[in-house]
């Protein structure tokens with residue numbers, strides 16, 4: 001059987017269509033890598049002095065910033081982030097707490113902070129931060145939203161660490177660049193179909209069908225070879241992406257603790273619409289289904305406060321596909337909150 | 349070992365390609381003679397169980413070949429008239445692949461493949477890709493694959509197509525030896541391929557078996573009807589238009605014409621002993637080769 005499978009492979013790779021399709025696939029892979037992985041706001045870094053780094057240097061910069069907060073992800077760590085952010089990027093901090101205009105190439109550590117900044121406290125936070133400089137104020141003074149609000153049932157502290165580049169990779173590979181799936185499937189279909197139809201088109205069927213196993217085991221061999229081919233090809237493309245990405249941006253963060261993928265989906269004012277994660281100036285926008293967010297667009301926009309007056313929560317946050325407005329969010333039971341949190345941790 | 353065809357019939361739409369063929373094959377060499385389109389390929393494909401008969405059946409030792417399935421195919425070797433190869437396989441690859449389909453173990457297959465490549469004269473080309481092969485080389489490789497499993501039943505559809513005269517002689521000698529204790533059925537429209545080596549000749553015409561028997565017994569049918577006439581060019585043309593002419597050759601200024609006729613066709617005609625070619629012409633006169 002193994003021999004037969006090997007020969008099936010030999011046949012598949014003997015076909016010009018298959019080889020050609022593989023070559024095209026590699027080519028498409030690089031285009032997709034270039035378009036989706038090597039060319040996003042996350043692979044540029046905007047420095048406090050106003051310069052912009054890109055590529056590997058940008059990644060290294062993001063890593064060094066994130067490295068400062070590595071370890072237990074506590075309210076205290078958040079406070080430090082807010083404080084550092086306010087000092088290093090006063091303009092963007094002002095933007096974050098006022099009109100939502102933040103640079104999308106900010107260090108990843110700061111990008112999701114709005115999640116912890118309650119809009120009604122923005123002014124106060126801003127004043128405090130401006131006044132204190134580098135000093136770390138107690139959380140309560142800032143009026144930050146506590147980690148516990150999100151992770152009420154977590155008994156162990158979350159772990160923070162750099163994860164951005166590989167997170168980006170996986171998001172790219174399984175997200176937009178899953179466009180690669182279509183060409184991969186086409187190659188698989190080509191190769192697999194030739195494994196079956198080839199005997200007729202090449203007129204080898206009369207030879208095959210008069211052999212002892214030509215009508216029985218041969219079919220199994222073909223099926224197994226097809227399965228193996230599909231698996232190997234998928235693995236090959238994945239490995240190709242990994243290697244290309246690793247060469248480009250290094251390995252840091254690939255093994256980040258799952259918990260660091262905590263769903264920090266803070267969102268800003270989204271004037272145009274939703275889903276503009278990569279639009280410059282807007283970190284995250286998403287659609288809100290709570291019915292209480294203006295235009296169905298969720299953000300931590302100040303105007304929004306007017307729409308949720310009764311709620312101590314003044315933001316809408318995305319939990320994967322479950323979007324909760326602060327108001328309705330509150331109405332979830334603690335158990336479902338934790339479920340949501342865990343889901344967002346895993347899928348972010 | 350006995351292979352029996354029992355009223356084997358194949359119909360393509362309304363066209364009857366084979367009409368109730370009865371035959372019994374025992375170890376020995378069988379020559380299936382017929383013009384193009386007579387139904388030879390169809391008959392051999394039925395015997396190989398890659399075509400299902402419209403009615404009737406083929407039995408090996410009393411059992412339907414379709415029901416025997418793998419067991420039957422294990423005893424079968426088949427050279428189709430038209431077939432393809434995997435162009436990127438080498439001759440050895442191809443034989444090893446066929447051997448794996450035939451269920452031969454790996455070691456044995458290697459030895460056997462090497463031996464057969466030698467037999468068919470492809471030893472030097474064993475490592476070359478099949479796409480570089482000429483038609484005759486492919487044909488010889490086809491013969492080699494049919495022999496891989498030392499088949500008890502060897503079916504060869506126009507095996508000599510593409511072989512040069514020397515290779516034909518070699519092939520005939522090989523088959524003569526192989527057919528001593530195996531059933532060999534080979535089809536051809538070239539009489540000399542089966543002349544003198546076939547134990548039995550079957551003549552197929554328009555889907556029917558018109559003649560069956562040893563060479564001597566079937567040519568005795570036209571004994572006394574074959575004549576040779578030494579004539580001029582004009583007279584030769586006249587003879588060709590009037591009688592079945594098997595052969596004509598130039599000799600000096602004259603032409604010697606071989607004619608089949610119940611009566612003496614020409615005043616100077618002399619009777620000659622018939623041969624298989626004469627019988628073939630008798631049946632297929634006027635048809636394309």
Ligand SMILES: Nc1ncnc2c1ncn2[C@@H]1O[C@H](COP(=O)(O)OP(=O)(O)O)[C@@H](O)[C@H]1O
Nearest residue numbers: 360363365382383384385386387388389390391
């Ligand atoms: N697949 C088919 N469909 C329809 N007619 C066919 C098919 N195969 C063969 N035939 C017809 O059956 C007859 C016998 O063909 P074949 O067995 O190939 O003859 P031979 O091998 O003696 O030249 C021919 O008239 C041919 O046209």
Ligand SMILES: [Mg+2]
Nearest residue numbers: 388389390429
């Ligand atoms: Mg034929």
